[in-house]
Amino acid sequence: MSCLEVKSSSTGVLEKPNLPPSVPNVTYKIFLCGKTASGKTWTMNRLTGQEVAGQHVETVGVQCSNVFWPMKIGNRLILFRLELWDAGEASTRQYTHVLPVCREGVDAVLVCCSASDREGWLDLPRAVAEATQPADRAAVAVVLTRWDQFSKREVTEAEVEAFEASRGVPVVRLGAAASDPAQEMAHTAPTLNFLCRRLWQRDQELLAIK
Template identity: 40%
Template sequence: MLKTRPLLILDWLQMPEGREILRSISSIQGDGLKPYGLLERPILPASTAVEDVHYKLAVVGKGGVGKTSTIAFLSGRPVPESHCETAGIQTTRMYWPVKIAHLNKAVLMNLTLWDTGEIAIKKFDHILPACKSGVDGILFLFSFVDKGSWEEIPHLLSRFTDPGDKLAKIVIGTKYPLQNQSMCFKDCSIFFSDLFMMNTC
């Protein structure tokens, strides 16, 4: 397994500069991020000079694994209480500050998350190419309580990625049960480490 050095200064958000920027993008209650529309941008403190770095991320997975809920949670929006298939394409904008280790430079990641439902991809030919066009990374979601959603991951990897591409690939497990009902995480870890040369944590 390849040893990698952290790309980001992981405790930077706990330092004064990081805390100040994070406070400016947090909700008034301080319990999550402020939601931003597609044309909005955070107002940062005058003392901070950070550039925007734009990334398009596609969020894929079997229907019902929690793609829309995960996006809502990450972006500071209310999480839907019931499942409803996403019609067409839904985009969500969120911002997250980071400090790049080797440059010692703070940047504001401007993330656009693209979400679409399985039915929409099958029904409309333009949905899948639109999601893949100009994409920088893909979040592959599966549910710990739905083994079929886990078994779908290799198919999604081959459908959305090409060998040797430079896309960031992140696999996220949702709906982790309190009881021991889920598949063995050790098997998941070995699968990604061996087959796709991906680090797991």
């Protein structure tokens, strides 16, 4: 492979728990895309419990991290394994094989955008349209990073709600990591719950089509 590919086997937010064999395990591949400095790697590190860089560093090649997340769907406990894939924008442009590797077998696409980037927000409809292909049947969501930086925010709540209503694409709003690591779980749990429910719902919709 001509491009450096970095793969991490981090178990992220928690180690794979010891659950009874009767608990079903499901694995989903999630691709994070977006322009440079949109918060792709930052989002991946937040969700997998890894250290978050204080300043932007361009991702070289491909990074893949796993997070195990047990949750109940109805009355049934299920262990979700989420494979999060992130690729640097420069690498996807320079090496033609990088994007296909990230998109192969993808179950969900998270389009990242910074709330402090007005141009990126205005370009979001195009980015979402290009994020998936009809054959993917992937769930799509937008991750709006830096949402808590009110003085720098260039996107309003009304605009986000209008986007969700008109495009039918949910928007996850993420702020800074908690200063206390013990509280970080409470910050990321809602997003992980949302992703697992959305992926499970997508599977049920695909089964209904069949």
